[in-house]
Amino acid sequence: MLKTLPLPLLGVVVGVIVQHAPYLTAYFITDDPVCLYCSHHSPLKLFFDRAAYSCFSSVHFTPLLPLSFKPDWWLFRLNPLGPHLHNLLAALVAVFLTYLALLRTVFSPFLAALLVALWAFSPPFTLVTGMMTTRHWIWGLCSVLLAIFFFLRWEQENRKTTLLLALFFHLLALLWKEGYITLAAVIFLFASGRIPEKVRKALPFAVVSGLYLGWRIFMLRGFGGYPWVELSAPTALSHLFWSPFVLSQIFFSLPWLLPGILLLLGRDLGRFLLLWIAVAAPVTPILPTNYPSDFDMRLFFPLSLAALWGMAQALQRLPAKGSLIACVGLCALSLAVNLPHGATLLSALHRGGEEGRRVIQFLRKVPCAKVYLVGTAVPQWYLASMLEIHRELLHLPMAKGVALNPTGSLMSRGLITIDTSDAPCGVFRYHNQTFTPAGGEVAQAVEHFLFERRGPAPTLQGNASDHRLLLTWSPVEGSSDYLMYYGGESGIYEDALPLKKSPFIFRNFPSGAYYFTVAARYADGTIGTPSAEVRVTIP
Numbered sequence: 001m002l003k004t005l006p007l008p009l010l011g012v013v014v015g016v017i018v019q020h021a022p023y024l025t026a027y028f029i030t031d032d033p034v035c036l037y038c039s040h041h042s043p044l045k046l047f048f049d050r051a052a053y054s055c056f057s058s059v060h061f062t063p064l065l066p067l068s069f070k071p072d073w074w075l076f077r078l079n080p081l082g083p084h085l086h087n088l089l090a091a092l093v094a095v096f097l098t099y100l101a102l103l104r105t106v107f108s109p110f111l112a113a114l115l116v117a118l119w120a121f122s123p124p125f126t127l128v129t130g131m132m133t134t135r136h137w138i139w140g141l142c143s144v145l146l147a148i149f150f151f152l153r154w155e156q157e158n159r160k161t162t163l164l165l166a167l168f169f170h171l172l173a174l175l176w177k178e179g180y181i182t183l184a185a186v187i188f189l190f191a192s193g194r195i196p197e198k199v200r201k202a203l204p205f206a207v208v209s210g211l212y213l214g215w216r217i218f219m220l221r222g223f224g225g226y227p228w229v230e231l232s233a234p235t236a237l238s239h240l241f242w243s244p245f246v247l248s249q250i251f252f253s254l255p256w257l258l259p260g261i262l263l264l265l266g267r268d269l270g271r272f273l274l275l276w277i278a279v280a281a282p283v284t285p286i287l288p289t290n291y292p293s294d295f296d297m298r299l300f301f302p303l304s305l306a307a308l309w310g311m312a313q314a315l316q317r318l319p320a321k322g323s324l325i326a327c328v329g330l331c332a333l334s335l336a337v338n339l340p341h342g343a344t345l346l347s348a349l350h351r352g353g354e355e356g357r358r359v360i361q362f363l364r365k366v367p368c369a370k371v372y373l374v375g376t377a378v379p380q381w382y383l384a385s386m387l388e389i390h391r392e393l394l395h396l397p398m399a400k401g402v403a404l405n406p407t408g409s410l411m412s413r414g415l416i417t418i419d420t421s422d423a424p425c426g427v428f429r430y431h432n433q434t435f436t437p438a439g440g441e442v443a444q445a446v447e448h449f450l451f452e453r454r455g456p457a458p459t460l461q462g463n464a465s466d467h468r469l470l471l472t473w474s475p476v477e478g479s480s481d482y483l484m485y486y487g488g489e490s491g492i493y494e495d496a497l498p499l500k501k502s503p504f505i506f507r508n509f510p511s512g513a514y515y516f517t518v519a520a521r522y523a524d525g526t527i528g529t530p531s532a533e534v535r536v537t538i539p
Helices: 007-023 032-038 043-048 050-054 069-076 081-106 109-120 123-130 132-157 160-176 183-190 195-220 233-252 257-286 295-315 320-363 377-394 397-401
Strands: 371-374 426-429 460-465 468-473 481-487 495-499 504-507 512-521 534-538
Touching: 007 081, 007 109, 007 123, 007 320, 032 069, 032 132, 032 377, 043 050, 050 195, 069 081, 081 109, 081 123, 081 132, 081 295, 109 295, 109 320, 123 132, 123 295, 123 320, 132 160, 132 183, 132 195, 132 295, 160 195, 183 195, 183 257, 233 257, 233 295, 233 320, 257 295, 295 320, 460 512, 460 534, 468 512, 468 534
Parallel strands: 371 426
Antiparallel strands: 460 468, 468 504, 481 495, 481 512, 512 534
């Protein structure tokens, strides 16, 4: 088999392994511990039990993501090498499937391999491979490619089992990542025949998408999604318009190059634009309109493959020699731009993991009965999950000496009020999303970090109507911004949203009762006195 693969493709495989090899032992970050902990639920509970699944997420229904950490735990326990190897395997499978898909377009193994190289070293691919908890983008894409492959086979063979395989992989893609829900529209575009026949062929995939949506609504008690995302036609159109220019900036550092290449499609440009809209639709509300942050690169992962297909089609319009020269040039430019960026991105992930490792190692040595973890939701979420893993799964002694305030829990307990008369041995204050205790090294933090309250508490008010929630609060002099904590239970807040000023509108909130509190945050990272909790019921 290897003898039939072109050398450039083997070079891509080796290059991806070499790029990620130094970071295969990078420690867990952000949501990684949550996935590990929730993987211990039975598959049936993750798929059908609301309470069990809610320990993982209340806004996304992607049960295959925590489930995928089950073999990682069986084989490697709390060794990060296992999940990283899993991600690397998923990346190599995606590279191979993408190469096979491009062969149907360019009919040249060499050109297909060059285009895969351009894609495999781009920041979106590097990020979703480097972060454990973005592997669902990769496996979801692999499922989409297999669904399209079996659909095309079904068109040729007209065998029901082949169609069922295509529908099965479509469902798998949705259970990996809901961002692939528009596959029915992609199938419509690729199907042969006139429009009525295309509709008939795409209809089974639309039915699968509908079944998934019903399942999702049941599990999440609503559509889910980030509640702070604004859904408006002008915003969506703006994000959609700028997305090819932003992706071109990511690929080549030239925002006009990708749109220019796609103009070569000529009469096929219309079909490509429809494909682009279909792929971009699920992430359009949160797509950046300028060069994205490292973490937001994941949003361009499906679009990067759509762009790859468009470039392959466009290059086919050139003479053979011109197509080869253009492909080599584009690949060389992209590699020159993105190889250094990829190394920087992976190094940043590695540093974040090392901070997490140091804090966990320190907590295992704490000799006292209480250690308070104070700060924004992400570090609390991370550390609370880690403590649950040590306490419940590894049964290590350190868990007996560490507690969150008010109680240990998988879910973040939100803004913590410290009573210094309780004389805890350690109080940690976290800035933003770092894991390093404020004011010094971990080893020096055990005795003297006390949480300081500053300034008056804001006065918070909330009103709800038609799944919209308006929150207003009084300003606090000297604050840099505010942290809005919210959750479905009194005193238990699942997230903290940084906001610049009052008022703020949450949109598309599912029906139910919610609890909010807001606190001022100052330039040095200190969080002020929280407001009284407000209960708001959305009819």
